[in-house]
Amino acid sequence: MWNWENPDWPKFTYDSKRLESLEAKFLVKSGEFLGAFKHVGQDDRDMLKIELISEEAVKTSEIEGEILRRDSVQCSLRQQFGLEGDATNINEAEHGIAEMMADLYKRFADPLTHNMLFDWHKMLMSGDRQIEDIGGYRTHPEPMHVVTPIAGRPKVHFVAPPSNRMKKEMDSFITWFNDSALKGKNPLPALTRAGIAHLYFVCIHPFEDGNGRIGRAIAEKSLAENLGQPTLIALAYTIERSRRLYYEALERNNKDLEITDWLKYFAGTILEAQQNTINRVDFYVAKAKFYQRFRGRLNERQEKAVARMFREGIDGFKGGLSAENYLNITKISRATATRDLQELVEMGAFTKTGELRHTRYSLKLSEENKR
Structure with missing residues (x-):
């Protein structure tokens, strides 16, 4: 039985007390990031923003086995943010992920809607010639399987709800997501909400392709909403470094509605991502000071x-x-x-x-x- 086959779906349960210390650390780390970012000169902030977002764009694609050129993604991002950028030699996949990440940054505070998700899917899949349903939920009658193509006998990791349930499932998901925001009807702490949002979305698996990348974007949007500003968090960068653990955690938690272990794993990953982001900001500051020190030498x-x-x-x-x-x-x-x-x-x-x-x-x- 998959979790969505449970009659109580999607009423996830978890032990909130086991997450309290992690939630507190998240708020402390958020303050540390703001402190680190203040040491970046105003002229350098756009450059740092492009570097951090491009790293996320490249790594969230790499998790799915798609290798993109960082320089091309950065050029596209500069265009998205109205900075100087050369559009030549940027392929559709690089432009699409850059467009989605820029849209996530700009519209982080907007309520989640079907159209926002459709827009993201169109951006991601703009160069794909094999997907039938681009910019819409899947409609094919065949079951959606998540498999590893092992020779002779593919390993099935998950079977998603049938396509005819997508509208109903996504109506419920979007209502839950907006209601669980900080100013929603049933607000949830930042890490708890982001963890549930990511697992809930990928278990519905509403699109033919791109669910992982959009699911991670939803988690980042959730964190940004709770903080009231874009996080620039290195979430995909951190997940990609331990990709096997990420997929194992998803697989362990797609058969039950009790998800405390998943939330602890995902919260720990977010905290590690926060520290990675702070380290990268410190590195950028050190880089700027290095060039100041050795300018002309x-x-x-x-x-x-x-x-x-x-x-x-x-x-x-x-x-x-x-x-x-x-x-x-x-x-x-x-x-x-x-x-x-x-x-x-x-x-x-x-x-x-x-x-x-x-x-x-x-x-x-x-x-x-x-x-």
């Missing part, structure tokens, strides 16, 4: 290597930058590379570890460069 080759290292993001080059990495980035002689790297260490831009072929270099984002 780096040659063209060094600037190119530093920019490449920053583009790797907060995780950086795995194991650090090697001399071979530097050669590949700059296309120069080994002697010149050795001299460049030594200069970067001496001026305090890089730290050096290891010896000989095990030598590695990292950006020196010292304490004075941090918040």
